[in-house]
Amino acid sequence: MSTLRRSGLQKDVLSIYRRALRMVKMKPPSTQNKFSLYIRYTFRSNASSVSPRDVSAIEHLMRKGKRQLEMYEHPSVKDCWVSEEMRNWEKHQASKHKSDPQFEVN
Secondary structure (H helix, E strand, C coil): CCCCCCCHHHHHHHHHHHHHHHHHCCCCCCCHHHHHHHHHHHHHHHHHHCCCCCHHHHHHHHHHHHHHHHHHHCCCCCCCCCCHHHHHHHHHHHHHHHHCHHHCCC
């Protein structure tokens, strides 16, 4: 069995993503879906807009993401803003998964 080897940069990005997903669980249940959507949309849109070889851009986005995450992790932050574009992206993702046989439930 072959295991996928990740670079240090990939591990760092995944670490920030996991930390962000854990942060969602600390927010009020009524706003957890908004935080989750914000995180998924932000990571996905940044990943698709930057070349995997553009290390300086990735490092910049990681620093920016860490600062945002530290802000959102603060207990006084109870809610976040979700744009219409994010909601449309989520609907598109859901419809994409419904039409994909890999995601069908039998």
